[in-house]
Amino acid sequence: MVKHVDAIIVGAGWAGSIMAKELTEAGLSVVMLERGSERTTPVEGAYPESIDELRGAIRKRLFQNLSQSTVTIRNTIDQTALPYRQLAAFLPGEGVGGAGLHWSGVHFRVAPEDLRLRSAVIERYGEKFIPEGMNLQDYGVSYEELEPFFDKAEKVFGTSGEAYRVQGKIVGNGNVFSSDRSDNFPLPAMKDTFSASVFRDAAKNAGYHPYSLPAANASRQYTNTYGCQMGPCNFCGYCSGYDCYLYSKASPNVNILPVLRQEPRFSLIPNAHVLRVDLDSTKTKATGITYLDTKTRKEHSLSADLIILGAFQFNNVHLMLVSGIGKPYDPVSNTGTVGRNFVYQTITSSRVWLPPSTYTNQFVGAGGAGVAIDDFNSMNFDHGPLGFVGGSPVWVNQAGVKPIAAALGAGGGGTPRWGSAYKDSLVNTYKHSLGIDAHGSNMAYRDVYLDLDPTWKDAYGQPLLRMTFTWKDNDIRMNQYVVSKIEPIARAMGATKMNLVHLNAGQPFDTRTYQTTHLGGGAIMGDNPQTSALNRYLQSWDVSNVFVIGSNAFPQGMGYNPTGMVAALAYWAAHHIRTTYLKSPGPLVKA
Amino acid sequence: MEPTLNAPRRRSVVKGLLGTTSFWLASGNARWSEALADEAAQPYRPIFFDIAEYQFLEAACERLFPADHNGPGAKTLGVAEFLDRQMQTPYARGENWYMSGPFEQGPANLGYQLPFVPKDLYRKGIAGVERYARQQYGKGFAALSALQQDEILTALEGGSVQLGDIPGRVFFEQLRTNTLEGAFADPLYGGNRGLGGWIMLGFPGARADFMDWVNQEGASYPIGPVSISGETA
Ligand SMILES: Cc1cc2nc3c(=O)[nH]c(=O)nc-3n(C[C@H](O)[C@H](O)[C@H](O)COP(=O)(O)OP(=O)(O)OC[C@H]3O[C@@H](n4cnc5c(N)ncnc54)[C@H](O)[C@@H]3O)c2cc1C
Numbered sequence: 001m002v003k004h005v006d007a008i009i010v011g012a013g014w015a016g017s018i019m020a021k022e023l024t025e026a027g028l029s030v031v032m033l034e035r036g037s038e039r040t041t042p043v044e045g046a047y048p049e050s051i052d053e054l055r056g057a058i059r060k061r062l063f064q065n066l067s068q069s070t071v072t073i074r075n076t077i078d079q080t081a082l083p084y085r086q087l088a089a090f091l092p093g094e095g096v097g098g099a100g101l102h103w104s105g106v107h108f109r110v111a112p113e114d115l116r117l118r119s120a121v122i123e124r125y126g127e128k129f130i131p132e133g134m135n136l137q138d139y140g141v142s143y144e145e146l147e148p149f150f151d152k153a154e155k156v157f158g159t160s161g162e163a164y165r166v167q168g169k170i171v172g173n174g175n176v177f178s179s180d181r182s183d184n185f186p187l188p189a190m191k192d193t194f195s196a197s198v199f200r201d202a203a204k205n206a207g208y209h210p211y212s213l214p215a216a217n218a219s220r221q222y223t224n225t226y227g228c229q230m231g232p233c234n235f236c237g238y239c240s241g242y243d244c245y246l247y248s249k250a251s252p253n254v255n256i257l258p259v260l261r262q263e264p265r266f267s268l269i270p271n272a273h274v275l276r277v278d279l280d281s282t283k284t285k286a287t288g289i290t291y292l293d294t295k296t297r298k299e300h301s302l303s304a305d306l307i308i309l310g311a312f313q314f315n316n317v318h319l320m321l322v323s324g325i326g327k328p329y330d331p332v333s334n335t336g337t338v339g340r341n342f343v344y345q346t347i348t349s350s351r352v353w354l355p356p357s358t359y360t361n362q363f364v365g366a367g368g369a370g371v372a373i374d375d376f377n378s379m380n381f382d383h384g385p386l387g388f389v390g391g392s393p394v395w396v397n398q399a400g401v402k403p404i405a406a407a408l409g410a411g412g413g414g415t416p417r418w419g420s421a422y423k424d425s426l427v428n429t430y431k432h433s434l435g436i437d438a439h440g441s442n443m444a445y446r447d448v449y450l451d452l453d454p455t456w457k458d459a460y461g462q463p464l465l466r467m468t469f470t471w472k473d474n475d476i477r478m479n480q481y482v483v484s485k486i487e488p489i490a491r492a493m494g495a496t497k498m499n500l501v502h503l504n505a506g507q508p509f510d511t512r513t514y515q516t517t518h519l520g521g522g523a524i525m526g527d528n529p530q531t532s533a534l535n536r537y538l539q540s541w542d543v544s545n546v547f548v549i550g551s552n553a554f555p556q557g558m559g560y561n562p563t564g565m566v567a568a569l570a571y572w573a574a575h576h577i578r579t580t581y582l583k584s585p586g587p588l589v590k591a
Numbered sequence: 592m593e594p595t596l597n598a599p600r601r602r603s604v605v606k607g608l609l610g611t612t613s614f615w616l617a618s619g620n621a622r623w624s625e626a627l628a629d630e631a632a633q634p635y636r637p638i639f640f641d642i643a644e645y646q647f648l649e650a651a652c653e654r655l656f657p658a659d660h661n662g663p664g665a666k667t668l669g670v671a672e673f674l675d676r677q678m679q680t681p682y683a684r685g686e687n688w689y690m691s692g693p694f695e696q697g698p699a700n701l702g703y704q705l706p707f708v709p710k711d712l713y714r715k716g717i718a719g720v721e722r723y724a725r726q727q728y729g730k731g732f733a734a735l736s737a738l739q740q741d742e743i744l745t746a747l748e749g750g751s752v753q754l755g756d757i758p759g760r761v762f763f764e765q766l767r768t769n770t771l772e773g774a775f776a777d778p779l780y781g782g783n784r785g786l787g788g789w790i791m792l793g794f795p796g797a798r799a800d801f802m803d804w805v806n807q808e809g810a811s812y813p814i815g816p817v818s819i820s821g822e823t824a
Pocket residue numbers: 010011012013014015016033034035036091092093094095096097098099100101102103104105106107108240241272273274275310311312313315367368517518549550551561562563564566
């Protein structure tokens with residue numbers, strides 16, 4: 001007998017945990033499966049063992065163990081993709097909490113025009129403005145529709161920030177480009193580190209509009225909507241890549257799971273690697289899932305009425321492909337949707353040196369804290385004469401720079417990477433410099449996509465996912481333009497030296513250096529089943545009892561960090577499952 | 592009490608701990624940091640590297656990270672000891688790397704594609720550099736002048752030397768990465784002796800509480816470093 005539950009959730013990150021909470025609230029019995037191990041802050045986050053750079057961010061103890069499964073990567077369609085053998089460019093999560101345990105906590109909403117970027121670009125510049133081969137698409141959902149769910153997520157995450165406009169009234173010094181909010185942030189903004197305060201003043205002097213980054217790091221003690229508690233963040237600097245020892249950084253483990261674990265209708269199975277979603281013979285209905293217990297190496301099946309994939313962007317796409325959910329995308333015939341519009345972000349980090357009497361104390365920091373400008377993000381500036389689509393926020397987000405990372409990154413670009421001269425520059429850079437990022441959008445292209453690799457397999461015998469990805473001219477020029485705007489800010493800071501880093505024409509994506517873990521698309525939402533794998537409720541067009549929650553739904557990579565949007569989409573989908581789908585299961589949108 | 596009998600016994604316990612995957616991936620023993628700190632206080636005899644390999648490391652790491660006016664170099668910081676200890680961890684066995692074949696070589700930007708884990712890279716890489724040193728200068732690496740050693744390291748970094756089946760540049764990057772780790776990791780791993788690496792950078796180590804130091808208008812942080820085991824400087 002195969003065990004039956006109302007709903008199965010794959011993945012115990014933010015997406016999975018939010019859906020599990022919502023569906024148990026709706027009265028469903030829920031099983032959440034997680035391929036990695038159990039994780040709780042008293043164990044993985046305990047001080048001082050967690051305050052260990054070698055074991056943490058360098059040996060990467062909290063991230064995905066690639067020996068079991070990875071992806072292959074190539075830049076162009078005519079290359080052989082090769083396995084991503086060592087973690088570098090992106091750091092996927094594994095274990096209960098997913099990447100939500102070790103993220104940084106920059107917690108954005110969305111720039112409203114990014115949700116309808118195709119329409120906005122056409123309205124302003126005409127259809128011809130969109131370059132050949134760019135799959136520019138709208139999400140099929142508006143900011144106004146999502147607003148209640150952004151608000152709900154911020155109150156669960158305990159987000160610190162300063163609003164600009166609430167219910168039509170200007171209330172503070174927040175981001176002037178942001179849209180109306182129904183309510184303020186639950187917590188006041190994080191304090192500016194010294195480097196962020198220098199950036200704030202300089203950006204203002206240069207004529208821009210600085211604002212405090214919204215941070216899911218608690219600026220004060222907080223009890224969230226579910227009754228879960230957070231302590232105040234002390235800017236310990238062991239944030240990005242670490243489990244917060246002070247319960248100050250929002251995570252599924254701290255903000256949702258403590259209440260979910262007490263719910264009798266809910267159970268969590270760790271060390272359960274889901275191999276596939278099982279479909280009936282029509283391939284239009286899922287009957288359950290099959291997973292491997294990674295401890296015993298035994299396969300088990302579970303049956304359910306509703307399946308939620310929350311295994312992270314590319315794992316969701318992988319599960320759809322190996323299960324036969326929807327039609328795989330083929331870039332040559334330009335048909336199919338699963339794997340289409342694979343996107344990332346276009347990011348470069350520049351460096352500014354202040355005089356030797358000034359100490360930037362880069363080890364002080366919090367993952368989500370900082371100061372940003374949106375003057376060159378989204379549609380906030382005139383793209384007409386520039387001829388590219390997209391943009392970047394620019395910010396100082398000092399998350400805590402630790403010595404091994406600083407040492408590995410110092411030197412290069414014509415300066416020594418070892419020896420005494422290298423030590424000089426390392427010491428000077430560590431003590432007196434600060435970083436400024438251009439954290440930009442990344443558009444979708446016909447020949448940038450995901451499919452199954454023909455050669456390499458994971459430890460369970462399944463084909464690896466293959467990424468075909470490189471930087472394209474539109475995004476490179478966007479990055480160059482935005483980085484050129486950093487120079488006046490750096491001058492206003494009193495820079496003694498600057499190293500402005502931008503992408504160069506023709507530069508291929510390099511898997512060896514960290515970008516972000518903000519991968520997107522591949523199973524996108526939209527209003528047309530020919531060009532999107534999911535409808536506007538993140539429901540598979542093809543298998544209506546499967547919902548696929550994550551940044552896989554983004555048609556374009558946006559300048560903002562993705563998790564705030566992922567959380568809002570999860571609450572949005574859950575709302576429509578609860579209010580409509582459960583009453584009458586079936587497609588929520590007619591294909 | 593025979594200290595010579597005592598020390599090795601303790602060492603083997605800690606070594607066993609370090610070698611387990613669960614130590615690195617999960618939090619196994621609650622007392623591991625104390626055990627490791629104790630271990631760090633003992634004089635060190637290499638376990639993975641033989642004496643000649645260890646001499647190579649002491650010499651090469653010191654050139655990469657020399658003692659100078661900024662502060663101590665790799666030798667004083669115990670980087671070679673750090674490297675030897677790391678060779679007994681899951682990292683050295685490539686346990687977190689995807690190591691399934693086939694191993695095809697491709698453009699550098701698609702990342703590492705060799706069938707070797709760090710242990711192999713060191714064994715083969717050191718032997719290769721020693722061969723190269725004898726060929727070019729007629730002596731082993733450790734016996735060469737600093738200038739000659741720098742010439743070899745420069746050639747490795749530049750990519751013009753092949754060390755058997757390992758590109759010289761790959762070995763160079765492995766050695767540079769682990770050397771810098773040894774200079775700046777918490778001293779419980781055997782390097783960063785006396786917190787010398789952290790003092791050089793003004794890094795406070797495991798303090799991890801900057802409530803009052805979020806913004807002090809560019810003043811230098813006044814408190815010295817502390818390690819996980821509580822060592823201060
Ligand atoms: C270092 C770092 C810093 C970051 N900082 C930020 C930030 O500041 N702001 C921001 O917005 N975002 C940030 N991110 C990104 C953020 O972590 C992710 O967007 C977010 O956690 C994604 O949530 P998710 O639930 O979709 O996926 P995940 O958190 O990845 O959870 C998916 C879970 O599914 C599990 N899983 C996968 N496949 C299977 C399978 N077959 N069977 C069973 N389980 C499976 C995984 O093990 C994982 O635990 C950061 C990421 C990293 C790595």
